[in-house]
Amino acid sequence: MGNGNINYFNTLISELKNTRATKEFGQIALLIFKSGKMNNRKPKTFREWYRIFCNCVGCKYVKSYEANKLSNPTEELKNLFNYLQ
Structure with missing residues (x-):
C-alpha cells in the first residue's frame, strides 16, 4: 500500500471480525x-x-442461501463495503 493508499484488505479483515447476522455474512460473501x-x-x-x-x-x-436470496444487502452494508463495488 503506501503513498497514502488505503489498505482495503486489512479493512475487510477487520470488518469480518465484527459480530453479524448469518445473512449479513452471506451478503458480504x-x-x-x-x-x-x-x-x-x-x-x-x-x-x-x-x-x-x-x-x-x-x-x-x-445451505439454502443462494445468490438470489442474498442480493439485496442493506444500504449500510453496501456503504461499509463500498470498496468492493
Whole structure:
C-alpha cells in the first residue's frame, strides 16, 4: 500500500471480525464474489465460494442461501463495503 493508499484488505479483515447476522455474512460473501477483486482461482460458483468464505471467517454456512436470496444487502452494508463495488 503506501503513498497514502488505503489498505482495503486489512479493512475487510477487520470488518469480518465484527459480530453479524448469518445473512449479513452471506451478503458480504456475495459482494466479494461479484466484486471482480478475486484472482482467476476464484471458485466457479457462489455456493463454492460461500462455503470457503464461511470456513475462513468462522460464520455459519446456510445451505439454502443462494445468490438470489442474498442480493439485496442493506444500504449500510453496501456503504461499509463500498470498496468492493
